[in-house]
């Protein structure tokens with residue numbers, strides 16, 4: 001079975017900004033992280049592309065890579081109390097994670113769509 005080739009870069013960029021990877025108009029998310037069953041504009045079955053734990057894994061990796069320099073710069077530049085630095089970084093890390101998770105999940109759904117990685121019920 002041959003499937004039509006899809007531009008994964010464009011699909012990931014569309015998913016990143018909460019747009020349907022197929023048409024670029026409809027929304028990917030119904031809420032914060034719930035993927036719509038079908039694109040409201042082109043009826044593409046976006047709910048058939050299960051992102052599972054992939055977006056969480058990539059988000060954790062990105063946040064951990066950002067956290068290390070934030071600890072270093074926060075310590076060197078502000079010379080703050082360690083408890084204050086800990087609390088500030090905990091809040092900042094939580095906010096960054098919540099923002100990145102949605103962006104990464106949208107891009108992930110776009111990637112899965114571009115590579116025809118549908119849920120096969122396995």
Ligand SMILES: [Zn+2]
Pocket residue numbers: 020021022023024025026039040041042043044
């Ligand atoms: Zn669409």
